[in-house]
Amino acid sequence: MACALAGLALAATGARAQRPEASEASVKAAFLYKFAGYIEWPPTAFASEDSPFVLAVMASDEVATELARIVPGRVVAGRPVTLKRVRDGEPLRGVNLIFVGRLEASRLQAVLRAAQQQGVLAVAESDRGLELGAAINFVSINDRVGFEVSLDSAEKSGHRISSRMLTVARRVIPKAS
Amino acid sequence: MTFIDRLVIIAVMSAGFPGRHVILRGCAALAALPLLAHAAIQVAQAPDLAELSLEQLTNVTVTSASRRPERLTEAPASIFVITGNEIRRSGATTLQEALRLAPNLHVAAIDNSQYGVSARGFNSTTANKLLVMIDGRTVYTPLFSGVFWDAQEVMLEDVERIEVISGPAATLWGANGVNGVISITTRSSAQTHGTLATGYAGNQERGGAIRHGGAFGDSGHYRVYARYLEIDANRVATGTSSRDEAERKQVGFRADWKNAGGDVFTVQGDAYRGEGDNITAPRSFSGSNLIGRWESKGEGGASSRLQAYVDRTDRDHAGTFGETLDIFDVEYQRTSHPLTAHTLVWGAGYRRADDRVRNSAGLAFLPAERTLRWGNVFAQDELALTANLQLTVGVKLETNPYTGHEWLPNARLAWQLSPDHLVWGAVSRAVRAPSRLDRELFLPARAPFVVLAGNDTFESEVANVAEIGYRAQHSTAASYSLTAFAHRFPNLRSVEPSAAGPILGNGIEGRVHGVEGWGTWRLNPHLRLDAGFVAMGHTFKVRPGIVDLRGFSALGNDPKRTAIARATWDPTPRHEVNFTVRHVGALPDPAVPSYTTLDARLGWHVSKSLEISLTVRNAANRNYAQFGTLAARAERERAYLVRATWGFL
Numbered sequence: 001m002a003c004a005l006a007g008l009a010l011a012a013t014g015a016r017a018q019r020p021e022a023s024e025a026s027v028k029a030a031f032l033y034k035f036a037g038y039i040e041w042p043p044t045a046f047a048s049e050d051s052p053f054v055l056a057v058m059a060s061d062e063v064a065t066e067l068a069r070i071v072p073g074r075v076v077a078g079r080p081v082t083l084k085r086v087r088d089g090e091p092l093r094g095v096n097l098i099f100v101g102r103l104e105a106s107r108l109q110a111v112l113r114a115a116q117q118q119g120v121l122a123v124a125e126s127d128r129g130l131e132l133g134a135a136i137n138f139v140s141i142n143d144r145v146g147f148e149v150s151l152d153s154a155e156k157s158g159h160r161i162s163s164r165m166l167t168v169a170r171r172v173i174p175k176a177s
Numbered sequence: 178m179t180f181i182d183r184l185v186i187i188a189v190m191s192a193g194f195p196g197r198h199v200i201l202r203g204c205a206a207l208a209a210l211p212l213l214a215h216a217a218i219q220v221a222q223a224p225d226l227a228e229l230s231l232e233q234l235t236n237v238t239v240t241s242a243s244r245r246p247e248r249l250t251e252a253p254a255s256i257f258v259i260t261g262n263e264i265r266r267s268g269a270t271t272l273q274e275a276l277r278l279a280p281n282l283h284v285a286a287i288d289n290s291q292y293g294v295s296a297r298g299f300n301s302t303t304a305n306k307l308l309v310m311i312d313g314r315t316v317y318t319p320l321f322s323g324v325f326w327d328a329q330e331v332m333l334e335d336v337e338r339i340e341v342i343s344g345p346a347a348t349l350w351g352a353n354g355v356n357g358v359i360s361i362t363t364r365s366s367a368q369t370h371g372t373l374a375t376g377y378a379g380n381q382e383r384g385g386a387i388r389h390g391g392a393f394g395d396s397g398h399y400r401v402y403a404r405y406l407e408i409d410a411n412r413v414a415t416g417t418s419s420r421d422e423a424e425r426k427q428v429g430f431r432a433d434w435k436n437a438g439g440d441v442f443t444v445q446g447d448a449y450r451g452e453g454d455n456i457t458a459p460r461s462f463s464g465s466n467l468i469g470r471w472e473s474k475g476e477g478g479a480s481s482r483l484q485a486y487v488d489r490t491d492r493d494h495a496g497t498f499g500e501t502l503d504i505f506d507v508e509y510q511r512t513s514h515p516l517t518a519h520t521l522v523w524g525a526g527y528r529r530a531d532d533r534v535r536n537s538a539g540l541a542f543l544p545a546e547r548t549l550r551w552g553n554v555f556a557q558d559e560l561a562l563t564a565n566l567q568l569t570v571g572v573k574l575e576t577n578p579y580t581g582h583e584w585l586p587n588a589r590l591a592w593q594l595s596p597d598h599l600v601w602g603a604v605s606r607a608v609r610a611p612s613r614l615d616r617e618l619f620l621p622a623r624a625p626f627v628v629l630a631g632n633d634t635f636e637s638e639v640a641n642v643a644e645i646g647y648r649a650q651h652s653t654a655a656s657y658s659l660t661a662f663a664h665r666f667p668n669l670r671s672v673e674p675s676a677a678g679p680i681l682g683n684g685i686e687g688r689v690h691g692v693e694g695w696g697t698w699r700l701n702p703h704l705r706l707d708a709g710f711v712a713m714g715h716t717f718k719v720r721p722g723i724v725d726l727r728g729f730s731a732l733g734n735d736p737k738r739t740a741i742a743r744a745t746w747d748p749t750p751r752h753e754v755n756f757t758v759r760h761v762g763a764l765p766d767p768a769v770p771s772y773t774t775l776d777a778r779l780g781w782h783v784s785k786s787l788e789i790s791l792t793v794r795n796a797a798n799r800n801y802a803q804f805g806t807l808a809a810r811a812e813r814e815r816a817y818l819v820r821a822t823w824g825f826l
Contacts, residue, residue, distance in 0.1 A: 026226055027226060027234060027237050029226070030226035030227045030229065030234055031231070031234055033227050034227070034229075034230075034231055034234065038231070070226075070227045074227070102367055102368060103370075104370035104371055104391070104392070105370060105371050106371065109785075127262070127368075128785070130750075131782070131785050132785065141260060144235060144236060144237065145234070145235065145237070146235050147235075148702075164231075165231060166702075168231045168232055168235060169702060170699070170702065171702045171703070171747065172702045173750045174750075
């Protein structure tokens with residue numbers, strides 16, 4: 001039977017390989033770009049009519065590298081998208097959405113809080129990212145990347161998230177009543 | 178039942194045929210052919226992920242080419258993954274109990290220390306057809322090709338995932354992966370910064386652990402941990418104590434860092450000590466290990482991995498046997514894409530064991546001191562035949578100190594019916610090479626060997642396996658996996674008469690067949706249901722011309738049915754509730770009645786850094802036993818424990 005399989009393999013001629021498979025960083029980068037289209041961006045988030053939409057990445061070279069491939073030529077909320085790499089401690093002026101990679105939990109919490117206070121929608125990839133203050137958090141289960149949403153945190157940073165996005169989320173923390 | 182009782186029973190088992198290469202011998206050469214045949218394949222177009230919808234993105238399989246376990250998870254095979262979060266929410270306090278989450282494993286405890294763990298049959302406390310690894314370190318003993326489960330612990334809070342593969346996975350993983358592989362992976366120390374302390378106490382056990390992690394240098398991370406547990410004795414059926422109180426202590430560390438080129442280095446190690454009593458005699462054990470690993474990602478998705486470790490185990494079973502075992506192991510693996518649509522994995526490994534057994538009057542491993550060496554080379558190619566058809570062919574050549582060399586080939590075909598539906602089939606030849614027990618065990622220690630004499634002609638046990646499987650994902654809410662399998666064993670272990678006394682041979686033919694499946698249904702963001710089952714059967718017969726003295730029950734003691742169902746519910750963002758129902762069918766010999774048991778856990782995140790939980794096991798409080806003889810096996814009563822965990826989980 002094995003020989004039959006191998007023979008079959010040789011007989012078949014190749015076409016292109018297109019299994020849905022990619023690196024974790026590239027999937028997260030694609031998610032980050034897609035998220036932007038499901039979020040209501042308050043007009044106050046932009047300094048002027050022609051301010052770009054600023055996507056920032058902290059503490060993840062891999063995701064920043066993948067995003068750099070995606071964003072050229074893309075438009076969010078009618079504005080061109082630009083990518084900004086920020087370091088821990090740098091101000092977030094002009095940033096609309098920030099992805100924070102793996103940081104020590106207490107540092108992560110501080111960064112997420114600062115983002116929330118400055119009206120920046122924050123995305124994390126920590127096991128307890130939502131509890132630490134992220135509006136969106138990536139979770140990886142069985143080799144697939146999913147995400148969870150805290151409507152409470154999103155509201156605090158001044159954002160509304162579309163219900164279509166919530167149906168795909170693995171977990172949704174409701175607004176604090 | 179002590180280890181040695183078990184040895185005697187096994188001893189009184191099977192007979193010998195030279196290992197036969199039944200299929201695939203000619204196909205080993207074919208394995209290399211696809212590499213040459215498909216140079217002209219069109220350029221693969223990576224899907225533009227940014228064009229996918231959110232739903233589609235959640236279905237993209239994530240691969241990390243440098244790491245074998247993740248590659249295998251998306252391979253066409255029967256794989257169940259236990260996540261660290263599921264372990265936490267199960268309330269498990271030991272690694273062995275956490276393994277019960279995998280529907281494709283039969284986990285059976287005689288008492289607190291003696292466990293039988295197997296996939297697809299042949300279970301016993303000396304089950305020998307499973308490969309078990311903790312962070313790449315193979316933990317089965319060359320003494321009997323099985324695992325002393327009492328000595329295998331990890332800091333459960335640091336476990337990233339446990340992959341349980343049922344069926345052979347020998348090409349990439351190694352011999353002994355005949356019926357399955359358990360691979361336990363802990364998190365990188367980059368993910369375990371800060372301090373975590375956890376403690377629990379209940380009516381039957383107490384324990385705790387502390388871990389601290391942080392950063393060093395520009396890109397380095399580290400953690401250190403210590404854990405302790407003690408378990409009280411249970412009772413046997415007559416109501417007297419099963420005397421199986423147990424105590425285990427363990428410390429360890431892990432450091433990960435990168436160099437300027439992005440290569441990842443890991444150094445980790447553990448040291449442990451423990452003891453456990455049982456109805457016949459106490460046992461104690463200690464050990465330590467040190468692992469070094471280098472992983473490098475190159476251009477175009479290529480990656481390399483080099484790992485080496487030393488592992489010492491000391492073990493003493495009062496009055497019967499003692500052992501000091503030193504292992505040295507090194508392996509190299511490279512993954513590359515030499516041609517479009519091909520993924521080639523190849524590598525080599527070397528393993529050396531210095532085994533020093535302290536014999537007793539009742540039994541002897543002769544010679545008492547032995548150095549054993551194994552080596553292997555392997556290659557596997559994954560080839561995209563069409564947009565949705567993928568072929569994997571691989572072969573491993575392994576040398577062992579007893580039978581020289583063995584070939585382990587496999588071929589797998591995966592057909593992606595749609596992005597969410599996969600059909601796969603596989604044929605494999607797997608081999609369990611002889612252990613010291615098979616060839617060098619004498620009972621009693623001096624002639625005449627009325628129970629068992631060593632036999633230096635015992636051959637490798639061979640398995641020829643065919644599998645067919647189906648995996649499906651329905652939206653993001655439901656997914657399931659079904660696998661049908663048939664294993665043929667031409668030369669299982671028998672016990673045969675000889676002039677020197679009974680000897681182990683390869684005189685039993687066996688067939689094992691069945692189906693296994695599991696699925697997940699996410700009803701809403703707050704409630705998830707998981708269920709799984711195995712239904713299997715076997716037939717054994719003694720080969721013509723062979724006299725078997727012991728009977729088939731020596732091969733293992735297996736239920737025909739097992740099933741598990743779990744509910745994972747988050748009633749509020751701060752509360753979590755879990756229910757688990759497990760059913761294990763009756764075992765034939767020694768007879769153990771079937772049982773169904775309910776476990777529950779309630780967790781409460783009091784604050785961002787404090788979690789309190791209550792776990793109840795065997796909530797219905799029906800006493801039941803899992804394995805072993807009526808006189809020796811512990812019966813389980815209702816157990817509860819309260820746990821507090823402080824830190825960032």
